[in-house]
Amino acid sequence: MSSVDSQRRVVSGMRPTGSVHIGHYHGVLKNWVKLQHEYECFFFVADWHALTTGFENTENINNHTWDMVIDWLAAGVNPGSANLFIQSRVPEQAELHLLLSMITPISWLERSPAFKEFTEHNSDRERTTYGMLGYPLLQSADVLAYRAGLVPVGADQAPHIELAREIARRFNHMYGSELDFEANAEAAARKLGKKASKLYHQLRFAYNSHGDLDALQTAQALVREQSKMTLGDKERLLGYLEGDSVTILPEPQAVLSGLASRMPGLDGRKMSNTYQNIIPLRAEPGYVEKQIRVMPTDPSRIRLQDPGEPERCPVWQFHQIYSNAEEQSNVAQNCRNASWGCLECKQRVSDAIIAEQAPIRERGKQYEDDLDIIHSIIADGTEKARDAARATLEEVRDAMRLAYR
Numbered sequence: 001m002s003s004v005d006s007q008r009r010v011v012s013g014m015r016p017t018g019s020v021h022i023g024h025y026h027g028v029l030k031n032w033v034k035l036q037h038e039y040e041c042f043f044f045v046a047d048w049h050a051l052t053t054g055f056e057n058t059e060n061i062n063n064h065t066w067d068m069v070i071d072w073l074a075a076g077v078n079p080g081s082a083n084l085f086i087q088s089r090v091p092e093q094a095e096l097h098l099l100l101s102m103i104t105p106i107s108w109l110e111r112s113p114a115f116k117e118f119t120e121h122n123s124d125r126e127r128t129t130y131g132m133l134g135y136p137l138l139q140s141a142d143v144l145a146y147r148a149g150l151v152p153v154g155a156d157q158a159p160h161i162e163l164a165r166e167i168a169r170r171f172n173h174m175y176g177s178e179l180d181f182e183a184n185a186e187a188a189a190r191k192l193g194k195k196a197s198k199l200y201h202q203l204r205f206a207y208n209s210h211g212d213l214d215a216l217q218t219a220q221a222l223v224r225e226q227s228k229m230t231l232g233d234k235e236r237l238l239g240y241l242e243g244d245s246v247t248i249l250p251e252p253q254a255v256l257s258g259l260a261s262r263m264p265g266l267d268g269r270k271m272s273n274t275y276q277n278i279i280p281l282r283a284e285p286g287y288v289e290k291q292i293r294v295m296p297t298d299p300s301r302i303r304l305q306d307p308g309e310p311e312r313c314p315v316w317q318f319h320q321i322y323s324n325a326e327e328q329s330n331v332a333q334n335c336r337n338a339s340w341g342c343l344e345c346k347q348r349v350s351d352a353i354i355a356e357q358a359p360i361r362e363r364g365k366q367y368e369d370d371l372d373i374i375h376s377i378i379a380d381g382t383e384k385a386r387d388a389a390r391a392t393l394e395e396v397r398d399a400m401r402l403a404y405r
């Protein structure tokens with residue numbers, strides 16, 4: 001039975017499909033840097049995921065992977081606090097993906113919004129692969145292999161975490177059954193003591209009768225804080241809260257990070273390597289200035305004296321991220337009154353991006369010339385990730401009667 005406190009564990013990955021850019025920094029990496037001090041974190045290079053759409057062109061995966069790890073470290077991700085690894089170096093994740101594929105109905109995967117969108121935009125059936133259909137399941141295996149309770153994602157990925165929850169529930173229901181489970185769980189509840197046992201049952205009732213999530217979380221915390229209880233009894237009580245079986249794979253929760261989807265690209269669309277509208281995380285200052293200078297603005301500002309409307313201007317979206325409230329109010333006023341030119345307005349954005357990137361560029365330089373350090377950081381992180389995934393797979397094989405002892 002699991003000794004993992006899944007509510008303290010976070011897992012998150014990033015595809016090595018191109019340069020890490022400031023959209024990744026604001027949407028993902030800043031969050032990772034914060035989480036690494038509060039949780040046990042597993043951050044991985046999602047190289048298998050890169051193959052779901054880029055299986056024909058793999059020549060850059062190697063370079064993108066190492067560059068990406070340098071970007072993470074430059075951004076402040078600390079290998080002393082978080083485990084950094086490469087997905088394909090943990091074969092247990094692939095094994096779990098395969099085992100879960102046996103119990104996952106195809107209809108669950110076909111209803112994924114990402115798959116629907118992909119098939120709508122790709123009429124070529126040769127490109128609609130088995131890997132593409134199964135990528136949300138691989139994502140589930142990424143999370144469940146580490147029994148992580150928390151997964152930071154953008155809103156577009158939230159349905160995939162819901163899928164991971166459904167799969168975990170199905171798995172626990174199928175393979176987590178135990179002879180006399182209810183009697184054993186009730187016996188475990190009595191070990192909480194009279195008062196705590198009463199509270200446990202009240203909270204369990206509140207969750208099961210009207211879906212009170214606060215009650216569920218309070219009850220889970222109550223069980224986890226029992227220092228003298230056996231792990232088996234704890235797992236029984238956690239499983240009993242939500243159903244009639246032991247929890248082998250805990251259901252993860254999505255932690256939504258809203259900013260990623262709001263970071264504009266240089267052309268006003270979402271910043272993305274696909275659109276080639278990015279500012280790389282460790283870009284040279286001259287490059288940043290040049291790119292911002294040529295950004296489109298409100299088309300009604302043709303001459304200096306033409307008033308503009310910030311809401312129609314992609315540069316304004318950068319101000320919303322990089323400028324404080326007072327500066328934003330000045331920008332909006334100066335734009336609407338035509339009291340400054342767009343170049344001056346853009347210069348403020350360039351200066352803010354360059355200032356933010358200065359320490360990141362500096363840290364990145366320390367690693368660029370020393371790939372040995374990067375390799376050893378990944379080797380250490382992979383070892384820890386494999387230990388965690390191995391422990392899960394042992395329980396999974398046991399539960400599925402595939403242990404062959």
Ligand code: SF4
Pocket residue numbers: 297298301308309310313314315316331334335336340341342343345346
């Ligand atoms: S002044 Fe600034 S916000 Fe207004 S149109 Fe020009 S660049 Fe955009």
